[in-house]
Amino acid sequence: MNLPMYLKINLSTKKVSKFEIEEKLFRRYIGGKTLAAKLLYDMTPAGMDPLSEDSMMIINTGPGNGTGAPSSSRFNMTFKNLMTGGIASSNCGGSFGMMLKKAGYDGIILTGKADKPSHIEILDGEVSVQNAEHLWGMDTEKVQEEFPAHYGKIVIGPAGEHLVRYAGVLSGERVAGRCGAGAVLGSKNIKAVTAYGTKQPEVYNKQKFDKHVEKWVHFLQSHPMTGTSLPKYGSAGLVTKANATSALPTHNFQSGFYEKAEEISGETLADTKLIKNMGCISCPIRCERRVKVYDKDVKGPEYETVGLFGANIDSADLDMINEINYVADIMGMDTISLGGTIAFAMELKERGIADFGVSFGEVEQIPEIVKKISYREGIYSELANGSKWMAEKYGAEDAAIHAKGLELASYEPRKSVGMGLGYATSNRGGCHLNGGYLALLESVGVLSTNPLETKGKPELTVLMQNAMEAVSASGFCLFTAYSMIPSILFRLGPSHWFTKLCGKLLIWVRPVLGIMWKFMPWILPFNSMFLLPHAEALKQITGIRMTTGKFMQLGERGYNVERLYNYREGLTANDDNLPDRLTKVPQDKNPASVVRLDKMLPKYYKVRGWKEDGSPSAWKLWQLKIHL
């Protein structure tokens, strides 16, 4: 068995050391965000300032990275969250992860602070920290042109340099956007990390792995979601569905229906703006949009950006959405937190509380404002702190749409209450993916449970959170998990009686979903292409006898370690919350269109095996073999 090799770089002392992850740790935590959460917990003290010299940034991969398995270029960045004070994990599909592995390492741990702007180069296993003063100030596009094209790169833009709290990290045009990874690198004076090597990652059983990959790719290509919808319309293809179910945030989450949604839909984007689709390395899904901005062929927006710079600020201008997306990328910023913060600023103006020069429906000036935020110019420095910070200064807390301090993604949870529970409980704050993405089973997917029904949502949220945690930890894209929903349901359509029955069935089986974690991993002692093919791939890559049950438990273990980190940093059940707008004010005349966290949270904690204060019980830690 090949154990992961990590690099530890102390930027203050310039000391570089290598260490191998112990076999027991590897078997339990595998890699990516789950292993990184364990390392961050063990290697940093409680109460650490994420922008201090003592803070730690873990950049790592999962076993799948670089092997050629479908959609396996994702790498992870784990650090202390600038938005929430808890744990942060940010995921990216750029080439850096694959190249880091080819250079001989599975992860890098950065500590300390360089005395001047620096660039870390990892070349064929050798590490050097070089002067990058000449690169400081460059945008993310220009700075990447300074390095050879075939190098894997991660870079920060002006937003990271100026410590914008939601600054992201770019690898090519892909972004590790959420939670402020760019600012953490900026605080360490690191402008770029590059990696290049030529050694292919080893696979334990290459023959069986290749056969599995071949079947898996065909499975993904024949699935209506991963084989047709995502390549054709990208994630923006969800706009129409979300709007139809009133789950498209509009006017800073005051509504879930936008009358001009068709003008910003994935279908309209594909018909009028799309040059072609592309994909991350090793991805057969190829959901990336290519569009023209400033006469350049650039990456187009994801669903989140379309929603938050479209309906949520009352704009149906696709060209402007593309431009804002591009400017945010070259400045190095998370478009979700940026969009949520700008919408909040618009509402502050609407209420006559503060004027940041932004109003609903007026978007022409936003690209310039995005630049001002990234340089923290004048009053825009306040917007660089996010909506929670602004609400603490100006009030209007009900309109600051965040959970634990991280802005919500583009799903209106009052018409997708399970998604609301996910946002509230997500370890990294208001994140749809870490939150379990129940919107897929409520408002934007083919298989729909009643989006206002609270029964069964805690059980489904736990299931999805754990499954997605494990997929991410292994180095795969979460979109590969879409294929868990049987293709037949897409072919029958959402209104067919059988599809509706399946939706109801998901709620009926909640007692099983609730109790099964007590019997994990023994309850699922097999691997299946139709459930989570990732488990079989992991088995062939690592040689570990991975089953679907063990895979699900890996996700559960990761989720619990992240939770323990948050608890240590002072985040408790009180922080599993959403703004009053979403929990107390019905979206429409139906009084049930609110997120009833009071109903769902107790059940959620029970299914998780957590105590009332939101911390894992001793029994759960014993079952998961978590020793901290």
Place this chain on the structure above:
Amino acid sequence: MSFFITDKCIGCTLCRKLCPVGAVEGNLKEQHRINEKRCVECGVCGRVCKQKAILDQDGKPVLEVPRSEWKKPVVIKEKCSACSMCVWNCTKNALKITEPAYQGDIRVFAELSDAKRCVGCGICASVCPLHAIHMEVGEF
């Protein structure tokens, strides 16, 4: 054990220029050497060496092969998923993903777009997860 350059080398730099992974180091008219950490044992260096100065991993001299007989990648379109593993791993930029045939066309695949750039290293074929590339001698 990677490939090795003997003292027959006259430092013509041809292998250094063609090596797809930048594993050959050395100046003009000086004996070159191969960086073991980089070498992927593709044999490109040996195929262009007129001096037979390059030994393979078994210590045997690699024979020169005329450029017209170099194997080059042929993509089986039906198998290719356009995942771009080959394109990303080709440092010679000889491969690319085809352009869509019409607005909304999602059926694209990898192709050898610039045969002159290709040195026949075979890295593309070795990294293709679907074994959709095989190396052939032919007209490109």
